[in-house]
Amino acid sequence: MIGVGKIKQYSNVLDRPLSKGKQEVSLSAFAFLFSELVQYNQTQVDNIAELERRLEDAGYAVGARVLELFCHREKGNRRETRLLGILSFVHSTIWKVLFGKVADSLEKGTEHEDEYMISEKELLVNRFISIPKDMGAFNCGAFVAGIVRGVLDNAGFPAVVTAHFVPVEGQQRPRTTILIKFAEEVLAREARLG
Amino acid sequence: MAAIYSLYIINKSGGLIFYKDYGSAGRMDTNDSLRVASLWHSMHAISQQLSPIAGCSGIELLEADTFDLHCFQSLTGTKFFVVCEPGAQHMEGLLKYIYELYTDFVLKNPFYEMEMPIRCELFDINLAQAVQKDRVALLGR
Numbered sequence: 097m098i099g100v101g102k103i104k105q106y107s108n109v110l111d112r113p114l115s116k117g118k119q120e121v122s123l124s125a126f127a128f129l130f131s132e133l134v135q136y137n138q139t140q141v142d143n144i145a146e147l148e149r150r151l152e153d154a155g156y157a158v159g160a161r162v163l164e165l166f167c168h169r170e171k172g173n174r175r176e177t178r179l180l181g182i183l184s185f186v187h188s189t190i191w192k193v194l195f196g197k198v199a200d201s202l203e204k205g206t207e208h209e210d211e212y213m214i215s216e217k218e219l220l221v222n223r224f225i226s227i228p229k230d231m232g233a234f235n236c237g238a239f240v241a242g243i244v245r246g247v248l249d250n251a252g253f254p255a256v257v258t259a260h261f262v263p264v265e266g267q268q269r270p271r272t273t274i275l276i277k278f279a280e281e282v283l284a285r286e287a288r289l290g
Numbered sequence: 291m292a293a294i295y296s297l298y299i300i301n302k303s304g305g306l307i308f309y310k311d312y313g314s315a316g317r318m319d320t321n322d323s324l325r326v327a328s329l330w331h332s333m334h335a336i337s338q339q340l341s342p343i344a345g346c347s348g349i350e351l352l353e354a355d356t357f358d359l360h361c362f363q364s365l366t367g368t369k370f371f372v373v374c375e376p377g378a379q380h381m382e383g384l385l386k387y388i389y390e391l392y393t394d395f396v397l398k399n400p401f402y403e404m405e406m407p408i409r410c411e412l413f414d415i416n417l418a419q420a421v422q423k424d425r426v427a428l429l430g431r
Binding site for chain 1: 394399400401412
């Protein structure tokens with residue numbers, strides 16, 4: 097019979113394999129924590145650019161850790177070395193563990209060779225956030241941009257990553273686009289690898 | 291004719307933090323809406339004191355000839371109330387739902403200051419949808 101004897105009985109708790117654990121956290125708890133993160137950083141800065149930078153830095157630390165963890169967990173201690181490989185790793189694997197879904201789209205910039213865009217109709221961190229009119233184009237997605245930058249930078253793909261609101265036709269709410277601009281050396285290396 | 295005339299949200303000290311008009315009946319200017327809000331806040335507090343029942347949480351429904359006023363008070367003292375046409379149904383449900391929207395799109399918004407007037411785009415959008423849905427349900431019957 098198939099399956100019988102597959103489940104081993106471990107007498108010692110230390111012999112048992114580590115469980116993957118619960119993969120989800122409460123969205124409300126996260127939303128409140130993130131809201132506090134933004135509010136705290138708001139008290140520490142004088143202008144919006146500075147706030148954006150601080151959120152990005154907070155995300156960078158997350159990205160660095162997430163890369164380490166998921167190279168180990170999902171990829172058997174290997175990491176992507178090619179541009180498209182790492183981008184799809186961010187777009188699928190990282191997005192899935194952080195936000196529970198694959199990102200809506202991954203596109204190459206039409207105007208510049210070194211630009212890629214990850215777009216999301218409704219970014220999880222922006223789910224409950226309304227930006228006041230006087231803050232202009234500020235986007236709390238800067239935190240997510242920081243995560244992406246953290247992942248890419250630590251994987252050896254230095255890049256400048258920014259978050260932008262892009263209006264969508266026929267939609268009340270704009271979508272968020274994470275714009276990734278890779279450093280020159282990354283593209284030179286890609287070209288060399290062929 | 292719209293079933294709901296207007297919606298108010300007042301903070302725990304009786305200040306009006308959100309006001310919205312629906313339909314043409316019972317339209318009020320800013321001063322009048324502020325007055326109604328603080329009036330209701332006081333009446334609600336007095337009703338708690340006057341009630342013969344111990345532990346009364348205040349007026350939940352006021353029925354007048356030309357309108358009904360349904361009120362919902364959250365545990366923190368924020369009051370939500372709608373003025374609607376007499377005999378309108380499902381108002382408790384609607385108020386609970388509006389409270390849910392408030393906790394989601396207002397309280398989780400880092401740019402909202404507690405007890406201050408609500409100016410959140412997402413709250414407005416979702417509220418408009420909720421009221422619309424409610425209206426459809428009412429018209430369908």
